Amino acid sequence: xxxxxxxxxxxxxxxxxSARWPVLAFFGSALLWLLLGGVMQLAAAMQLHLPDFxxxxxxxxxxxxxxAAQNALVYGWGMxxxxxxxxxxxxxxxxxxxxxxxxxxxAAKFWNLGVTLGVGGILAxxxxxxxxxxxxxxxxxxxxxxxxxxxxxxxxxxxxxxxENVFAxxxxxxxxxxxxxxxxxxxxxxxxxxxxxxxxxxxxxAWYVHGLYALWFVPxxxxxxxxxxxxxxxxPVSNYYLASLGFWWLAVSSAFAGGSRLIxxxxxxxxxxxxxxxxxxVVVGVVIVALNLLGTLSGRYAAARASLTLRFILLSVAGFLxxxxxxxxxxxxxxxxxxxxxxxxxxxxxxxxxxxxxxxMFGAAYFMLPRxxxxxxxxxxxxxxxxxxxxxxxxxxxxxxxxAGWTQGRLLNDAAVPFADITxxxxxxxxxxxxxxxxxLLGHLAFLINFVGMACPFNSHGNAPATFRTPPELxxxxxxxxx
Amino acid sequence: MSSNDSQLxxxxxxxxxxxxxxxxxxxxxxxxxxADGYSMLPLVLLGLMCCAVFFGxxxxxxxxxxxxxxxxxxHANRAKPGATAVVALTRAQLGKKVYDTTxxxxxxxxxxxxxxxxxxxxxxxxxxxxxxxxxRIVLHGLNGPITxxxxxxxxxxxxxxxxxxxxxxxxxxxxxxxxxxNNAPEVTPETVAKVRADTAGRTAFWTSAELLKLP
Numbered sequence: 001x002x003x004x005x006x007x008x009x010x011x012x013x014x015x016x017x018s019a020r021w022p023v024l025a026f027f028g029s030a031l032l033w034l035l036l037g038g039v040m041q042l043a044a045a046m047q048l049h050l051p052d053f054x055x056x057x058x059x060x061x062x063x064x065x066x067x068a069a070q071n072a073l074v075y076g077w078g079m080x081x082x083x084x085x086x087x088x089x090x091x092x093x094x095x096x097x098x099x100x101x102x103x104x105x106x107a108a109k110f111w112n113l114g115v116t117l118g119v120g121g122i123l124a125x126x127x128x129x130x131x132x133x134x135x136x137x138x139x140x141x142x143x144x145x146x147x148x149x150x151x152x153x154x155x156x157x158x159x160x161x162x163x164e165n166v167f168a169x170x171x172x173x174x175x176x177x178x179x180x181x182x183x184x185x186x187x188x189x190x191x192x193x194x195x196x197x198x199x200x201x202x203x204x205x206a207w208y209v210h211g212l213y214a215l216w217f218v219p220x221x222x223x224x225x226x227x228x229x230x231x232x233x234x235x236p237v238s239n240y241y242l243a244s245l246g247f248w249w250l251a252v253s254s255a256f257a258g259g260s261r262l263i264x265x266x267x268x269x270x271x272x273x274x275x276x277x278x279x280x281x282v283v284v285g286v287v288i289v290a291l292n293l294l295g296t297l298s299g300r301y302a303a304a305r306a307s308l309t310l311r312f313i314l315l316s317v318a319g320f321l322x323x324x325x326x327x328x329x330x331x332x333x334x335x336x337x338x339x340x341x342x343x344x345x346x347x348x349x350x351x352x353x354x355x356x357x358x359x360x361m362f363g364a365a366y367f368m369l370p371r372x373x374x375x376x377x378x379x380x381x382x383x384x385x386x387x388x389x390x391x392x393x394x395x396x397x398x399x400x401x402x403x404a405g406w407t408q409g410r411l412l413n414d415a416a417v418p419f420a421d422i423t424x425x426x427x428x429x430x431x432x433x434x435x436x437x438x439x440x441l442l443g444h445l446a447f448l449i450n451f452v453g454m455a456c457p458f459n460s461h462g463n464a465p466a467t468f469r470t471p472p473e474l475x476x477x478x479x480x481x482x483x
Numbered sequence: 484m485s486s487n488d489s490q491l492x493x494x495x496x497x498x499x500x501x502x503x504x505x506x507x508x509x510x511x512x513x514x515x516x517x518a519d520g521y522s523m524l525p526l527v528l529l530g531l532m533c534c535a536v537f538f539g540x541x542x543x544x545x546x547x548x549x550x551x552x553x554x555x556x557x558h559a560n561r562a563k564p565g566a567t568a569v570v571a572l573t574r575a576q577l578g579k580k581v582y583d584t585t586x587x588x589x590x591x592x593x594x595x596x597x598x599x600x601x602x603x604x605x606x607x608x609x610x611x612x613x614x615x616x617x618x619r620i621v622l623h624g625l626n627g628p629i630t631x632x633x634x635x636x637x638x639x640x641x642x643x644x645x646x647x648x649x650x651x652x653x654x655x656x657x658x659x660x661x662x663x664x665n666n667a668p669e670v671t672p673e674t675v676a677k678v679r680a681d682t683a684g685r686t687a688f689w690t691s692a693e694l695l696k697l698p
Contacts (some may be wrong), residue, residue: 012500043681092500163501165508232509234497239524240510269557270547277539284532290522332556367494376493466493474498474506 011095012371018097020086022104024455026084027365029112031448033076034358038441040069045437049430059123063141067134069123073117074132074212075143077459078353081361082220083108083150086173088368090154093170094161098153107149114142130191130205132212140188144181151177168243169227172219174453175251183208198265206275210258213352215251221320221360222289225313228363229296229452232307236474238295239288246288253281256475260331264340279331286324293317311387312363313392319355322398326351338413343429344370346403347398354392354440362390362447375463378453382446389443396436404429496632574669578658581651585643586659594663600638602631604659611660616694618670618678621652626688642688649675 007158044066046053054060089100098104118135121127127134135143154177158170187208190196196204230237237243258273259267294317297304304310336346337354339345370376377383404426411422453462514522548554548561562568583592589601596603604610609617609631622644628637647655650672657669 093502093504163504165504165506167504227503230503231496231498231500232494236503236506236510240507241512242528244511266555268552269554269559270550273543273546273557276546277543280539280542281535284528284535287531288528304508307494327580367496370493468493469495470501471496472502474502 001442012092015091015095015097016293016371017087017301018099019091022098022101022108023088023368023372025105025108026087027369028451028455029108030077030080030084030361031433031444031451033072033080033112033115034444035441035448036438037069037072037076038444040065040072042434042437042441044069045430045434049427049434055187057329058125064123064125064127064330067127069130070132071122071134072115072119074353075118075135076112078217078357079115080108080111081175081358081365082217085224085361085368086154086176086220087150087157087363088372089169089364090157090173091225092158093163093165096157096160098157099160103149104153106154110142110146113149114139114146117142128192130187130208131200132209133187133191133205137192138191141183143223144188145183147181147184152182167226168237168240169223171244171247172223172226175247176216176219176223178458179211179219179251183211184217196421198287202262202265203267203271206261207258209349210261210275211255212414213346213349214254214257217353218250218254218320221316222356224360224364225293225317225320228309228313228367229293229304230474232310232367233296233300233303234472235296235300238298239291242288243292246285246292249288250282250285253278255283257282257327260327263331263333263336264269267381276331276333279327283322283328286321290317290321307366308383308387309363312359312366312390314357314358315391318364319351319357319359319394323348323351323356329457338409339405340407340409342399342405342412342424343433344409347401347405350401355398359390359394362386365447365451369451370466371468373463374466375454376466377450378463379446379450382450386443386450387448389439389446393436393443396439400429400432400436404432431435518679521622534596534622550583573661574654574671575661576658578651578654578656579662581655582646584657586655588617592663594659600636602634602636603627605663605665607631611665613698614656614670614674615678617656618652618675619682619689619694619697621656622675622679622682623685623690625691625694629691640687644679649679 022213043054043060044062047055047062047065054065087098087104114135118139121136121139122134126136128136133140154173157175165226187204190204191201191208195201226237227242229235256278257275259271259273260270260279261275263272263276265272297314297317304314329447330345332349407429408422408426410424411417502657546557548557549560549563582590590596590604591601594604602609609620609629620640622642624642625640630634630636643652652675653670653672656675659665660667660669
């Protein structure tokens with residue numbers, strides 16, 4: 001159970017080799033969706049300040065393009081990236097190889113077939129009216145079946161683990177592996193297969209949307225943060241005895257928080273109230289996670305800055321905290337009355353999905369992919385461009401959308417201001433958002449080029465082989481790793 | 484950006500997976516050593532949890548509105564449906580019952596009396612005028628001619644001082660003085676008791692001439 005360091009290193013190489021092709025398949029598809037979804041998102045954003053843009057083509061009208069972009073990003077980029085990272089980390093921390101990876105390859109094909117049909121279906125006009133469930137009916141079953149194969153792999157890899165102990169990242173991955181099918185299957189049955197009636201529909205939809213972000217994307221991002229911070233700094237997580245409490249506290253309280261999206265909606269008032277109270281309780285879990293992660297980073301920021309992975313993870317942790325603040329703020333009825341249905345409202349999910357989750361996946365990729373392919377990244381400039389564009393784009397989006405949303409909310413609540421004037425006042429901010437999204441997309445393009453340069457079997461001779469020193473044992477330095 | 488680009492490329496790890504798991508398994512079971520005798524963190528966290536639960540419970544109780552599936556507005560009435568509350572009634576409202584059993588036979592439900600027989604109470608200078616006079620009329624009755632609203636009446640009103648308590652008299656008079664457009668101040672039981680005491684020896688009916696001498 002306690003092999004000497006060289007043996008451990010050999011085992012890791014075997015694990016990475018077994019995970020190589022499934023993970024590359026998932027991550028490659030994820031990046032293609034990231035770019036495709038980003039282009040659609042950019043086009044949809046342009047339509048808000050250039051109304052003529054693509055307006056004559058039914059397939060690319062805003063009502064189809066916007067949900068198609070959202071679904072491509074969430075199910076194409078988000079889920080694929082989470083599968084790639086989650087399977088790799090589960091195998092690593094379970095100290096076992098990813099068995100029979102060929103089946104995962106098949107599952108990846110089916111998942112991406114489902115997403116393709118779904119996004120195409122939305123563009124063709126067959127979408128449902130439910131947020132994040134817009135894909136046509138038949139796609140749901142396909143996605144669930146593909147997910148079953150992927151989720152089972154994560155769970156069986158965990159169950160045949162060769163380790164005595166289980167680390168925090170594994171709790172989050174294991175939990176998320178069960179929460180997603182639960183959320184998705186319930187939402188599909190209650191909204192698409194045998195639809196419930198009346199006001200229950202938005203309630204189920206809000207529960208699903210919130211759950212998908214808080215119980216799938218956030219746990220995967222936290223799994224990355226809990227793993228990479230001690231892994232790269234070589235320092236144990238601070239106050240780790242609190243981590244399990246934080247995990248359960250977040251899991252239970254955020255499962256009830258979906259109702260807070262329905263403030264002011266025509267649903268029984270106890271449902272939003274329950275969601276608001278749950279968002280108040282979430283704060284405790286967020287504080288514990290912050291104590292763990294920021295406590296570990298404190299005093300080591302110079303070391304963290306030197307690591308590209310940790311730079312992205314830092315962004316991700318900041319996004320996690322900001323998203324929690326936004327959730328709490330939007331749960332305040334007075335604040336929601338102003339900013340609901342504005343650009344600021346959209347910032348909440350974007351913070352969770354992009355700043356918290358996506359940046360964590362970028363960070364993970366910079367650590368994981370050289371180990372899987374055994375090669376260095378090819379273009380150092382593109383790496384810098386990717387991080388720079390991401391950091392700049394995130395700041396632009398947060399500052400801009402916050403200012404724009406507040407302005408928009410104030411104007412919308414003023415009965416003396418005609419609606420057309422609000423649209424005119426906001427056209428600058430819509431253009432601004434297009435620019436911010438374009439900056440982010442530029443970074444993604446740089447990342448994709450670098451990924452192709454590294455992973456493409458035909459064009460990899462330019463890359464130097466990567467060398468990794470044998471990692472030292474994690475030690476408890478006196479006075480460190482403790483409070 | 485880092486001065487050394489090679490650092491930006493292949494990330495090196497600072498700890499092996501195996502040791503990460505072993506060290507953290509140990510950390511999970513033991514709290515950090517107390518640096519200087521006492522650790523504030525668990526206490527602060529417990530305080531935060533208590534605050535969140537306490538404030539959340541209050542908020543829930545206040546805005547869940549009994550989990551009623553039909554209540555959509557957080558500012559809706561919080562009382563249980565069907566709940567009864569004590570409503571304070573005015574003397575005028577209480578007096579209607581006395582008026583309806585005692586006075587209504589002559590003065591009628593609309594307070595208009597019977598023309599030529601029983602004088603009206605609506606807009607009557609007597610009913611809305613001096614308390615002293617009308618209390619006396621109710622206590623000991625009235626006999627003989629009386630002019631009300633410019634019309635003459637000559638009839639008898641029975642004494643009611645023995646049948647009605649002070650409070651009933653006060654309520655009935657308050658009802659008369661506040662109904663049908665009348666808007667005179669209400670009569671209190673204390674005033675009735677005082678008049679009853681002042682006129683304790685009297686057995687005869689009042690006449691309008693006697694009453695007009697009173698203030």
